[in-house]
Amino acid sequence: MHSSIVKYHVRLKFDVEGVVEKADLIGAIFGQTEGLFGPEMNLNELQKSWKVGRIEVSLESKGDKTHGEVLIPMSTDISTAALIAAAVENVDKVGPCPAHFTLLGMEDVRVSKRRVIVERAKNIIKEWASKSVSESEELLKDIMEVTRRSKLMTFGKEELPAGPGLLTSDTIIIVEGRADVINLLRTGIENVVALEGVKIPESVIKLSKEKKAIAFLDGDRGGDIILKELSQVAKIDKVLRAPPGREVEDLTPIEVLGILKKEVPTQPPEEAHVPFSENLSTKLQELFPSINGTLEAVVLDGNLDQIMRVPVNELVQRLESTKEAKYLIFDGIITQRLVDMASNMGIDVIIGHRMGDITKKPTDMLLKTFDELGLE
Structure with a gap:
């Protein structure tokens, strides 16, 4: 038997x-x-x-x-x-x-068999927990950071929807409604305020005279009407529009950044001011399907040509011997160690799945996640 x-x-x-x-x-x-x-x-x-x-x-x-x-x-x-x-x-x-x-x-x-199985299960849990605890902590911190960045505030006596960077930035972005503000926050742009109607609020008129003001409006008839009214009562330094027939609230983060380009800071003042070019956006859209879920990294040079493609667990070691790297796109968590090494090597942009606990960010480097760019 x-x-x-x-x-x-x-x-x-x-x-x-x-x-x-x-x-x-x-x-x-x-x-x-x-x-x-x-x-x-x-x-x-x-x-x-x-x-x-x-x-x-x-x-x-x-x-x-x-x-x-x-x-x-x-x-x-x-x-x-x-x-x-x-x-x-x-x-x-x-x-x-x-x-x-x-x-x-x-x-x-x-x-006896159950006892052996239970003991083995306990060991499996311990081993798995020890391996995944660091990633879990990074994910939790990432969620908390996203919550902090995406928090809406109100501005002025009209209690207008606005981002937390509105009062600290030298430039303000004026949009039409609350949904537009939320979409820009999702992109990482916090110096934004909504009009919430055709009538221009006194708080926005006053603020536009104190700071550089950029109007970012829908590409429809409603946007035309608001622009006409806004131009008459406020000081507008530049006007940006969504593509014809599109609304700002429906744009992806990549589309938002493509429209804004260098015209406005896409981060709070302490963040980097690295431009996100249309060519990079196009390259990223090409690479994402082939890199998502692979735990691999792609390193590009200044011309957006691929220098190497390696597993994430070999990334730090291989980067040390790589020259002319400018863009790093990878299926992993952006950590402080990786940022420090990339900064020393002259890398301008890092794009990953999750943002770790970054306490020291170089001012000449752009850090983004796939989710922030509307790819997930």
Whole structure:
């Protein structure tokens, strides 16, 4: 019987008044239990149907006496196993010699297997937790950072929807509605305020005279009307429009950045002022499908030509020996260690799946995630 189908181990000890062999013990067990409970309960029949396995006997003869143990592996139910154990205990002779059998116990083999499986499961959890804890912490910090960056505030007595960078930036971006503000926040642009209607709020008029003001309006008839009204009462330094028939709230982050280009800071003042070119946007859209989910990194030169493509776990080592790298696009987490190394090598842009805890960011480097660029 294969060990995988054994349910119970019936273990008995025996004492025989005489010297006997293993064959004598097994013969006595089979012979004296036969027919007690019908033919279907005979050990021979149970062995043929794989209900009872090979009976193991260990014995020692000393001083005209023999003692030892018998192990009977069984795959029956517990009741049948108990019945067989009681029948073997009833064996009183081995050959011509008086004998006495005593049950030591019935072990549920499945309990032992479950115990081993549970212990192994605990070890698997410990090993997995130790490997994934750092990434989990990075993801949690990333979520908290996104929440912080995306938090809406209100501005002025009209309580207009605005970004948290509105008052600290030298430039403001004026959009039409609350949904436009949310979309720009998602792109990483925080110096934004919404008009919330055709009538231009006094708070926006006053602020436009104190800072450089850029109007970023929908590419439809409504945008035309608002632009006409805005131009009459506020100081507007530049006008940007969504593509014809499109609204600002529906633009992807890449489209937003492509329209704004160098005209406005896409980050708060302490962030980098690295331009995100249309060529880079196009290259990124080409690369993303082939790199997403691969745990690989692609390094590009200043002409957006591929220098190398490597697994993420080899990235730091390979970067050390790479020259002319300007753009790093990879399926992983942007960490402080990677940023420091890339800065020393003159890399301008890093784009990854997640942003780690970056406490020291170079002013000449742009860091973005695929999600911020509308690719996920």
